[in-house]
Amino acid sequence: MTEPASPDIAIDVSGLTKIFGEKKVVDNFTLRVRRGHIQGFLGPNGSGKTTTIRMLCGLLTPDGGEGRCLGLDIRTQQDEIKRQVGYMTQGFSLYRDLTIRENLEFVARIYGLEAPEDMAQAALERLGLTARAGQLAGELSGGWKQRLALGACILPGPSLLLLDEPTAGVDPKARRDFWDEIHHLANEGLTVLVSTHYMDEAERCHEIAYILDGKLLVSGTIEDIIRNAGLTTYVVTGEGLDALAAELKHAPGVDMVARFGAALHVGGRDAGAMEAVAARYANASHRWTHDKPTLEDVFIDLMTRNHRNGQ
Numbered sequence: 001m002t003e004p005a006s007p008d009i010a011i012d013v014s015g016l017t018k019i020f021g022e023k024k025v026v027d028n029f030t031l032r033v034r035r036g037h038i039q040g041f042l043g044p045n046g047s048g049k050t051t052t053i054r055m056l057c058g059l060l061t062p063d064g065g066e067g068r069c070l071g072l073d074i075r076t077q078q079d080e081i082k083r084q085v086g087y088m089t090q091g092f093s094l095y096r097d098l099t100i101r102e103n104l105e106f107v108a109r110i111y112g113l114e115a116p117e118d119m120a121q122a123a124l125e126r127l128g129l130t131a132r133a134g135q136l137a138g139e140l141s142g143g144w145k146q147r148l149a150l151g152a153c154i155l156p157g158p159s160l161l162l163l164d165e166p167t168a169g170v171d172p173k174a175r176r177d178f179w180d181e182i183h184h185l186a187n188e189g190l191t192v193l194v195s196t197h198y199m200d201e202a203e204r205c206h207e208i209a210y211i212l213d214g215k216l217l218v219s220g221t222i223e224d225i226i227r228n229a230g231l232t233t234y235v236v237t238g239e240g241l242d243a244l245a246a247e248l249k250h251a252p253g254v255d256m257v258a259r260f261g262a263a264l265h266v267g268g269r270d271a272g273a274m275e276a277v278a279a280r281y282a283n284a285s286h287r288w289t290h291d292k293p294t295l296e297d298v299f300i301d302l303m304t305r306n307h308r309n310g311q
């Protein structure tokens with residue numbers, strides 16, 4: 001039976017499972033998100049993020065598991081949940097042949113808000129869209145489109161925002177602005193769950209969850225996730241890094257190898273074995289520098305390990 005609601009917790013689900021055909025696309029997924037927090041949701045393409053988000057907001061019924069979203073039962077109170085959640089889907093879902101202002105007024109009317117013109121004007125001001133209010137939505141660049149979509153999401157005054165890869169294909173400056181706005185919203189008490197492939201965005205979340213093949217592999221603060229991974233890592237620079245990487249992939253003691261620009265990141269979970277590898281391979285053409293693992297190192301290790309285990 002679903003536990004009673006706790007006022008501090010916005011999302012509290014356990015064992016969520018969704019099966020499409022023969023495939024378990026979400027497998028025993030458990031997550032708890034505090035109100036006012038920004039929860040990052042990461043994982044490779046097709047790992048089950050969108051499906052999970054849709055179960056959280058009442059658009060899909062789970063085949064297994066239970067839980068609450070904003071204190072409401074995700075199985076039996078789906079309509080109530082939908083009314084309090086702003087869901088920003090991956091595709092642009094507003095009207096391209098309406099202006100920014102018309103789109104926002106339309107959303108305000110759909111939700112039956114009082115004074116839709118005033119609500120749209122307030123959203124325009126809040127998101128810095130006033131100067132562009134008369135522009136057709138279909139003519140906006142990626143960054144402005146996402147800003148408009150966010151405006152439409154928050155216009156009805158939701159308590160929870162579910163953002164599915166909101167900054168995919170958006171330039172770095174627009175991504176930063178978008179994230180500043182997400183932080184403002186969280187400071188005002190909104191809870192945000194946001195899926196992303198960008199590590200810099202993950203680092204701006206209070207906590208993150210990483211899903212692979214439908215299974216939650218790790219969750220928590222970035223510091224906890226990095227510490228719990230127990231990786232000893234080195235940054236290697238020098239000549240012939242691709243050949244070195246190919247060799248290291250099979251070296252005992254090495255659990256992850258990844259190229260980052262002009263360097264290799266090499267890590268292992270057995271500190272002694274990893275130090276021995278560094279001592280063996282350091283030479284005049286390769287400089288090995290012991291460094292703290294990054295979040296991306298940890299995810300690469302998790303993915304490598306899970307795929308090695310035949311998943």
Ligand SMILES: Nc1ncnc2c1ncn2[C@@H]1O[C@H](COP(=O)(O)OP(=O)(O)OP(=O)(O)O)[C@@H](O)[C@H]1O
Pocket residue numbers: 020021025043044045046047048049050051052
């Ligand atoms: N309605 C559906 N019917 C059948 N299979 C589906 C359906 N929706 C999703 N899938 C499959 O479920 C798996 C998980 O998809 P999902 O969209 O949840 O992943 P995702 O992590 O959001 O991926 P991406 O980052 O590419 O958006 C994929 O293999 C997808 O093809």
